[in-house]
Amino acid sequence: DSGVTQTPKHLITATGQRVTLRCSPRSGDLSVYWYQQSLDQGLQFLIQYYNGEERAKGNILERFSAQQFPDLHSELNLSSLELGDSALYFCASSALGERETQYFGPGTRLLVL
Amino acid sequence: AQKVTQAQTEISVVEKEDVTLDCVYETRDTTYYLFWYKQPPSGELVFLIRRNSFDEQNEISGRYSWNFQKSTSSFNFTITASQVVDSAVYFCALSGGDNAGNMLTFGGGTRLMVKP
Numbered sequence: 097d098s099g100v101t102q103t104p105k106h107l108i109t110a111t112g113q114r115v116t117l118r119c120s121p122r123s124g125d126l127s128v129y130w131y132q133q134s135l136d137q138g139l140q141f142l143i144q145y146y147n148g149e150e151r152a153k154g155n156i157l158e159r160f161s162a163q164q165f166p167d168l169h170s171e172l173n174l175s176s177l178e179l180g181d182s183a184l185y186f187c188a189s190s191a192l193g194e195r196e197t198q199y200f201g202p203g204t205r206l207l208v209l
Numbered sequence: 210a211q212k213v214t215q216a217q218t219e220i221s222v223v224e225k226e227d228v229t230l231d232c233v234y235e236t237r238d239t240t241y242y243l244f245w246y247k248q249p250p251s252g253e254l255v256f257l258i259r260r261n262s263f264d265e266q267n268e269i270s271g272r273y274s275w276n277f278q279k280s281t282s283s284f285n286f287t288i289t290a291s292q293v294v295d296s297a298v299y300f301c302a303l304s305g306g307d308n309a310g311n312m313l314t315f316g317g318g319t320r321l322m323v324k325p
Binding site: 098127129131138139140141144151152154184186188190196197198199200201202203205 | 244246252253254255256259300311312313314315317318
């Protein structure tokens with residue numbers, strides 16, 4: 097158990113809908129990262145937050161957004177969902193130093209029908 | 210841009226065999242960090258090992274060992290005396306030390322099947 101929690105574990109929704117994925121980092125970790133794992137794109141970095149502020153952005157679609165709250169939990173919002181958004185979404189966290197190892201949550205498996 | 214290549218998409222071994230997973234990386238950063246993660250059939254990503262670019266000492270941890278060679282930009286991972294529980298997808302990953310943020314760039318993964 098990495099100490100990173102993600103909810104829900106599974107999510108099934110329809111095209112055009114909006115969903116919110118939630119992540120709680122390990123105790124004391126200030127950085128939260130979101131990654132998407134799909135069959136065609138592999139594991140891709142989406143976005144990073146550090147102590148509430150956006151720190152780095154990867155291949156995140158404009159339909160997707162994220163935020164980190166004062167209690168350091170993070171949410172990833174996916175809107176206007178398309179079939180191609182079906183994937184495993186991982187959250188990871190790391191300790192104070194940004195060069196610290198990232199520990200991953202169990203992931204949220206999203207299926208868009 | 211950073212890139213990680215795992216040329217082996219799938220490896221099959223018999224239990225107790227040693228197996229080496231290859232990883233080649235590209236980066237322009239002078240300081241960087243290399244990782245191996247394991248993804249068992251249950252789906253979670255489990256951290257295994259980490260190596261900093263300024264430390265080329267190779268180590269052994271239990272049945273795991275790794276060979277980091279800066280000259281060839283390779284970071285290979287070896288499992289000694291493989292077990293069925295080692296069956297998983299293994300990912301090599303790279304994060305750069307010179308850039309803002311700490312994003313991981315992953316290779317495509319190597320699926321390891323250990324047969325009894």
